Amino acid sequence: MREGLDRVIDALRLAADGLDQLFERKGTKSHMMPNPDGHPWIRVIHPMEKVRFIGITPNRGDGPIYLKLRIFLYEQYQEEFDRLLLGKFFSFEGEALPRNPAYPGASWSRYLEDEDTSVVGYEATINVSAWPDETFDARIRSLCEEFCLFAKAVVTGGAEYDALPDTRTSEPAPAWLRDEAALEELLGRHDLRESEILALVKVRIGQSDYRQQLIQRWGGCSVTGCKLTEFLIASHIHAWGKCESADERWDPDNGLLLTPSLDKLFDLGLISFVDNGKVVIHPRLERGQMHHFGVDQNIRLRRDVLTKHPGIMKYLKLHREINGLEPAPAA
Incomplete structure (x- = not known):
C-alpha cells in the first residue's frame, strides 16, 4: 500500500x-x-x-x-x-x-x-x-x-x-492532478482499443480548462481564425500518449485549436508546421485532394501567437520529426 x-x-x-x-x-x-x-x-x-x-x-x-x-x-x-x-x-x-x-x-x-x-x-x-x-x-x-x-x-x-463564504481561487488545478484525473477515467477500460481510448482522452480534453486556455490564447482556430469555438478541437501537438510527463500533457504550448478536418490531418501527420508557422504537407496528401480539407500551401499558424509563445516551437519540432516532416537542412 x-x-x-x-x-x-x-x-x-x-x-x-x-x-x-x-x-x-x-x-x-x-x-x-x-x-x-x-x-x-x-x-x-x-x-x-x-x-x-x-x-x-x-x-x-x-x-x-x-x-x-x-x-x-x-x-x-x-x-x-x-x-x-x-x-x-x-x-x-x-x-x-x-x-x-x-x-x-x-x-x-x-x-x-x-x-x-x-x-x-x-x-x-x-x-x-x-x-x-x-x-x-x-x-x-x-x-x-x-x-x-x-x-x-x-x-x-x-x-x-x-450564506456560504465566497472564497475563490485563481489557480488552476496542478498538472499532476488534472493528469491523474483524466488517466483514472481510463483505468479498467480493457473493453476499448487504443484508438478508442485516445479518442476518449480527446473528448475529455475538449471539456477541460485546458481547452479554455487554448481558446483564450488563440481566439479561434489556430490556422483559419474561425471563431465558432464550439466546433473546434483542442489538439495536442506532441501526442498525449507520447508525452513524458503531466506537465507536457497540460502545457498550453503543446496545444492547437483546430477545425475538425485540420485536426484529423494534423493528428495523422499529414500536415505540420515549421517554426514560422508555414504549413508542411506530407506527400501522401496529394495536391488534388488538398482542397477537400481546406488545405493549400499558403495556410499557416498565427504568427502573433507564435511570437508571443515561442515554447510552441519545440512541440512542433517533435511533431515534424515523428511524422517525417522535418525540412531537410540547407545544403
Whole structure:
C-alpha cells in the first residue's frame, strides 16, 4: 500500500459514519466501501432529491495523496450544477479548493444506462499528504462534514447558498492532478482499443480548462481564425500518449485549436508546421485532394501567437520529426 494511504483509509472509515444524518432525506446509510478493484470510498446515496450520490475517495497512482470530493446530480438539474462549477468554491480552513467536472467510471456508466439515468458530476480536490497525525482524523471528519453541508447549500440554493463564504481561487488545478484525473477515467477500460481510448482522452480534453486556455490564447482556430469555438478541437501537438510527463500533457504550448478536418490531418501527420508557422504537407496528401480539407500551401499558424509563445516551437519540432516532416537542412 502507498505510504500514508492506510491512515487516510482509517480516517475515512471513521468519517463515513453519520454523514447521511446531515440531510433531511434519509437514503442508504452513509458508509465506506471498496470499489470492485478494492479502491476505498465513502458514499452517501440519494441524500437529496436532485443528488444521485456524494462520494469521497483518495486518489490512485504514485503522486501526492489527496482526497477527491464528488457530487453527482441528475442531469436535468442544470441550474444547480452550474452553481457547483461556476459559483462559489468549496473551501476548507479558509482555502478554496480546485474544482473540475467529474465523470462516471466505465462500470457505473453501464449501470446508469441500464436504469435510464444520466448524471453530471463535480469534483473538488485537496492534498492531505502533509497533515500531521495528531489532528488527521479530526480534520478528515470535518472536511467530509463540511463538504456534505456545502453540497446541501448549493443544491438547495437561496439563503443557504448565500450564506456560504465566497472564497475563490485563481489557480488552476496542478498538472499532476488534472493528469491523474483524466488517466483514472481510463483505468479498467480493457473493453476499448487504443484508438478508442485516445479518442476518449480527446473528448475529455475538449471539456477541460485546458481547452479554455487554448481558446483564450488563440481566439479561434489556430490556422483559419474561425471563431465558432464550439466546433473546434483542442489538439495536442506532441501526442498525449507520447508525452513524458503531466506537465507536457497540460502545457498550453503543446496545444492547437483546430477545425475538425485540420485536426484529423494534423493528428495523422499529414500536415505540420515549421517554426514560422508555414504549413508542411506530407506527400501522401496529394495536391488534388488538398482542397477537400481546406488545405493549400499558403495556410499557416498565427504568427502573433507564435511570437508571443515561442515554447510552441519545440512541440512542433517533435511533431515534424515523428511524422517525417522535418525540412531537410540547407545544403
